[in-house]
Amino acid sequence: MLARGDELYRDLPWRHVDDPYAVLVSEIMLQQTQVARVGRFWERFLSAFPTVDALASAAVPDVLELWQGLGYNRRALALKRTADTCAxxxxxxxxxxxxxxxxxxGIGPATAAGVVAFAYQRPAVYLETNVRSVFLHELFPEEEAVSDKVLLPLVEAAAFHPAAAADPRRWYYGLLDYGAHLKATVPNPSRRSAGHSRQSAFEGSRRQKRAWIIRRVLAAPEGVSRAAVLADLNTAELAAGRPEVEPPLFNSIVADLLAEGFFREENDTLTP
DNA sequence: TTCCAGCGGC
DNA sequence: GCCGCCGGAA
Incomplete structure (x- = not known):
C-alpha cells in the first residue's frame, strides 16, 4: 500500500505544510469539494488570513467574499467561528x-482525524470517500450497502498498525491517492457504501437561491431592502427561465440565512 | 448526469 | 438515519 501510494503520489500544495491551521483550512475546503477546485482557494485564503488570529480579526463579509465559488458557504462561517474560539x-x-x-x-470525525494525521503526524481514524473506496474495493469487492460501522474498525486497525502509525501522513496520502486512482479506473466503489445517496438537483433548488441571496447581500455593503433582493432574485429567475419565487419561500430562506449568521437585518434592510 | 479529503440539525 | 447545503469539472 505504501509503495502504491508513493507511485500514485499527488503533489498538492497543502501537503507541504504542517501548520495545523493551514491543514484545517484545506480539510474544511475539501469537504465534499474536489481537489482540483480547492487549490487556488486555499492559497488565496491563507494569503488573506494566514493565521487563526488573522481570521478571528477578519470581518465575516470578507471571509464569505473569498469563499464565493467554492461552495457550501456554511463552512466559511463555521471556520470563522472556530478561529474566533481558538483566538x-x-x-x-x-x-x-x-x-x-x-x-x-464545522469539524466532524473526518476533519478532526485529518488534522491529527496530517498536521500532528499522529494516527487517527480518517474515513472519508477515498479511504472508503479503497477499503470497499480491497475488502468488500462483491458486497453492496456496506456500512461505515463495519469499515471503521478496519480503518482503525490499519491506521494504528505500526507500519502505518510510524508515518500517518504518508499512510493516508497513499490511501487517498489510491482511492482517487480507483475512481478513475473502476466504477466508484463508494457507491457500494450504505450511506451513499445521490444529491438532489442544484438547478432551481432552494440552495441555489440561498447562494444567490448571499451574493446579492454581500454586494451591498451599505445594506439592501428585502423587497429589492426579492425583485432582483426574480429578475434572475425569469432570465434563467424559471418561475418567480413566492414571498413565503423567499422569507423562509432569508430567515434561515439570518439565523445562521450570514448577514443581519435592521428595520427591513439586510446588511452583510 | 455524477461526484466531490462531510457536517449539522432534526 | 435522513436531508439540506454549493458549484463546476468531466
Missing amino acids: AEGAGRLPETYEGMLALP
Whole structure:
C-alpha cells in the first residue's frame, strides 16, 4: 500500500505544510469539494488570513467574499467561528487532540482525524470517500450497502498498525491517492457504501437561491431592502427561465440565512 | 448526469 | 438515519 501510494503520489500544495491551521483550512475546503477546485482557494485564503488570529480579526463579509465559488458557504462561517474560539480561548492555537478538534464548529470525525494525521503526524481514524473506496474495493469487492460501522474498525486497525502509525501522513496520502486512482479506473466503489445517496438537483433548488441571496447581500455593503433582493432574485429567475419565487419561500430562506449568521437585518434592510 | 479529503440539525 | 447545503469539472 505504501509503495502504491508513493507511485500514485499527488503533489498538492497543502501537503507541504504542517501548520495545523493551514491543514484545517484545506480539510474544511475539501469537504465534499474536489481537489482540483480547492487549490487556488486555499492559497488565496491563507494569503488573506494566514493565521487563526488573522481570521478571528477578519470581518465575516470578507471571509464569505473569498469563499464565493467554492461552495457550501456554511463552512466559511463555521471556520470563522472556530478561529474566533481558538483566538479567544486557545491563544490562537488549535486544539492538539482529536476530541478537542471535534468540539469545534464545522469539524466532524473526518476533519478532526485529518488534522491529527496530517498536521500532528499522529494516527487517527480518517474515513472519508477515498479511504472508503479503497477499503470497499480491497475488502468488500462483491458486497453492496456496506456500512461505515463495519469499515471503521478496519480503518482503525490499519491506521494504528505500526507500519502505518510510524508515518500517518504518508499512510493516508497513499490511501487517498489510491482511492482517487480507483475512481478513475473502476466504477466508484463508494457507491457500494450504505450511506451513499445521490444529491438532489442544484438547478432551481432552494440552495441555489440561498447562494444567490448571499451574493446579492454581500454586494451591498451599505445594506439592501428585502423587497429589492426579492425583485432582483426574480429578475434572475425569469432570465434563467424559471418561475418567480413566492414571498413565503423567499422569507423562509432569508430567515434561515439570518439565523445562521450570514448577514443581519435592521428595520427591513439586510446588511452583510 | 455524477461526484466531490462531510457536517449539522432534526 | 435522513436531508439540506454549493458549484463546476468531466
